[in-house]
Amino acid sequence: MTSKTNPQRRTFLRSASAAGILLASDIGSIAAAAEMPADPWQHAQQIIDRCSKPLVFRKEDFPITNFGARSCDLVPAISTWRKTQRKVMTPAPGSHDCYPAIAAAIAAANRAGGGRVLIPAGNWYCKGPIVLRSNVHVHLAANAQIYFSANPLDYAKYGDIDCGKNGKLVLSRWQGNDLLNYSPLVYAYKQSNIALTGEDWTSVLNGQAGVPFESGDGSWWGWVDSKGDAISAATNNPLNPELEEIAPWLTPEQRALVQGEHPRWRGDTRYLPALSEAGVPIGKRVFGIGHYLRPCLIELIGCTDVLLEGYQTNDSPFWQHHPVDCRNLRISKVNMESMGPNNDGFDPESCDTVLVDGCTFNTGDDCIAIKSGKNRDTQYGPTRNVVIQNSVMNSGHGGITLGSEMAAGIEHVYAQKIEFRNVHWATEPLHTAIRLKANMNRGGFLRHFYVRDVTLPNGVAAQEQRNKDKPSTSGGAVITIDCDYAAGDDAVRNRPPAVSDVHISNLRASNVKLADGEYSCNQALLILGPVAAHFNGPAGTAILPVSNITISDSDFGTVRNAAKPVFLHNAQGVVLKNVQINGKMINQTLSA
DSSP states (O other), X not given: OEXXXXXXXXXXXXXXXXXXXXXXXXXXXXXXXXXXXXXXXXXXXHXXXXXXXXXXXXXXEEEGGGGTOOOOOEEEEEEEETTEEEEEEXXXXXXXXXXXXXXXXXXXXXXXXXXXXXEOSEEEEEXXXXXXXXXXXXXXXXXXXXXXXXXXXXXXXXXXXXXXXXXXXXXXXXXXXXEEESOOSEEEESOEEEEEEESXXXXXXXXXXXXXXTTSSOOTGGGGSOOTTOOOSSSBOTTSOOHHXXXXXXXXXXXXXXXXXXXXXXXXXXXXXXXXXXXXXGGGOBOSTTOOXXXXXXXXXXXXXXXXXXXXXXXXXXXXXXXXXXXXEEEEXXXXXXXXXXXXXXXXXXXXXXXXXSOEEEESSOSEEEBOBOTTOOTTOOEEEEEEEEEEEOSEEEEEEEOSSXXXXXXXXXXXXXXXXXXXXXXXXXXXXXXXXXXXXXXXXXXXXXXXXXXXXXXXXXXXXXXXXXXXXXXXEEEEEETTXXXXXXXXXXXXXXXXXXXXXXXXXXXXXXXXXXXXXXXXXXXXXXXXXXXXSOTXXXXXXXXXXXXXXXXXXXXXXXXXXXXXXXXXXXXXEEXXXXXXXXXXXXXX
């Protein structure tokens, strides 16, 4: 494995293990707390003001047509996710590849000291990643649509880390764990003053994740499942060495704990977290060709002063937007329209000072999911200082979600003026509006989360549950705090999460008319605190209840589960003040 362009990255890959380094960020947190205004919403305004400052770029355009780009014709195709099929358009066979022209235009703008790379109206076929560079603004005109090739090999050709038969890969992060993998379709590493914008929602970045690969074998979304003996992300991959080989320093007892008892632990999705737990350096976590971890549509790592604005995303292979270790980032007026597997809309991870403003989410997973690493990959520290406002959530597992990969912690998150519109409530409902999720592996802290002035005009998933006696933490409650999320997915469970200081006010939920009545949800509030029985760490470790939760001046509409509209386990000091549920006003402090 070699890295041809970045000496700092070579050093990082050789020496970095998965062990978390939180000391510096903890010091930063103490300093930030000393400067925190008494009114949390005043602090939110400071974040808004910081992120709203316009970025400045050198005034010169670099049209991609000047570098050889040519628009292409489109032909009909079928996009498939499991049993759902849609008619879509895709570049005609033999279409001109615009990757070289886009890369050349970005390089020229960067060499000139900055400028705007202009992608005019048209259909542009791109057989490789768009790699953003410092001081460059990439802009899609109205009716400009980029179709990324449906060929994984195109994203293992241009990375700056040569991993031999696995391809030329990039440093990436997959569900909270670091690795070398296929390039995301739009990528940046340690760049500053960068922008990706569109004129309007006819400016489209299309990942084509449901159309057949150009080889005729499968699709990005098809990697989630396998048929017959085919290998997928979840099945055992013979290319993944046994732990004795890749982590010989582990004792047999440590090995047994890390790999757990799942029969398919050598599948890529379970194997990568095992490498993190085992302390395997990132440079030896080589995936890419022969592996099945789908890349994000847009992933930015270690970047500062970032603007994402005014375009639409379609059919992402994996998460749609994934900034990692970024500072001062604004995403605004972006329409995320992608209903595939793990198609989260916006997942900031270990970022500081982020503004989400005026975006619309229609996603196949969480609309927004704030994260900070998993297992021992905590070196980037917590995510903090995030404001989400003036946005619309339609389909998705959670509207605003914190977790589940949150090992380094999440704090100081603010959400206001959100419409959990749930427009597809009859067919693709929003499962829950506000969702916090963690478990005994993912640990970390969730604290200082403030929400105000939010509406649910069509409630959340209010269809009758199959098991009425067991509350579902995956959907049906307006507010869900789940500290036992996917507990069986993680073999090592020795990091109890700590959830506290969550304050929600002025929430209004309305009913929808179902076959058996009008309801807004199944439950108003569901809090499942840490479950001590699932802990397998040292005896005597403190397992804290969820604490200091307040919900005030809110109306949850008509709750289907009228007998138990609120469910609590291992929670203390849950204050309901001027809260209406099923027309009844509640002022009460609860613990369980």
